[in-house]
Amino acid sequence: MESVFGLVGNGFVIVAADTSAVHSILVHKSNEDKIMVLDSHKLVAASGEPGDRVQFTEYIQKNVALYQFRNGIPLTTAAAANFTRGELATALRKNPYSVNVLLAGYDKETGPSLYYIDYIATLHKVEKGAFGYGSYFSLAMMDRHYHSGMTEEEAIDLVDKCILEIRSRLVVAPPNFVIKIVDKNGAREVAWRESIKDGVSVPSA
Template identity: 25%
Template sequence: MELIESPLQDLKKEVSTGTTIIAVQYQDGVIIGADSRTSSGSYAVNRVTDKLTPVHDYIYCLRSGSAADTQIIASYVSYYLNMFSIEEGCLPTVKKAAHMFREFCYQNKQYLLASIIVAGWDEENGGCVYNVPLGGSIIKQPFAIGGSGSSYLYGYCDIHFKENMTEEEAISFVSKGITEAIARDGSSGGICRIATINKDGVKRRTIYGNELQKFWEK
């Protein structure tokens, strides 16, 4: 007798998701960028998702993994950073925010599918980028990449990254990296959102699909 698999069994299967996120230090702060496609398996759930998530005035996070997991972690961190700012009467550092993310991810690593890049500017350290990968470790880096599209970008970053870039050079580095990933990763796509974070605040811009440089163009 042949057993018929219940349609409900599909709900128990792991769903593959994808994205491309990049953060890089430059002379005066950090540049962050992401594509805008949210996928569930082979289905694009949302083509214009905003993946640049603010957790405080000068601190943002870039999320990859489960959208639900990373959203709830970001909301908790934002709440505690605001409480800290009110109680201490000062702005939190990027390092503090990154360690909050690390604590949540590490303490719940068996339940979460969450990889976070934390980037921002503070008076104590200037522009900083922290990577909090799966499992909840924490690494301070001059740049960080994440998501399914990042596997296509290691060679690009090795060749084109340099320290103390100008704002224009850093924006070009991020936008071209997103373009490379969108061209090759089926789970990355849509538009490119970029934010500049420095002592003057946050300046955001959007590069639409028809404005992105084609990966074969020099």
């Protein structure tokens, strides 16, 4: 029941993901951070099989760092997205990764951008995107309330609306979410939304 989604605002990209590590009917963790910082101005949020997700995102992170170390300049967000897509396409013909990625970044020349990359190496630059069962509801909420040029406060409010909708509509909904943002000041964590603390958990019968 994974839920990963993000959107582009006025000078930033905000990304949210559930923090549940689940196998079959068992919850192993409820504080798994599925949004990795690639470098100072890039985030990658991933969903999919836990082993593939962790291995692939770490592989991308280390290769992005290696490129910057060798060349003295960081990859642009578009270049990092195309590199990620290329690695998924290569793996697809050998030993596929079951992982879907939202790659968010900020570049001085082009500003904020968000890229949708799925497990069969489809790449699209998008204004809003989502993966997992929660995408049915988060995409519906973003279609209704999203507009270009959203402020940070408006975007966080929309993310909270998506989280509330996911929790209230999914039969087995993830209780906790992490929210991160990237803008001209860099990539950083905004907040954790914990059902016990934020008061939007479904009441018991």
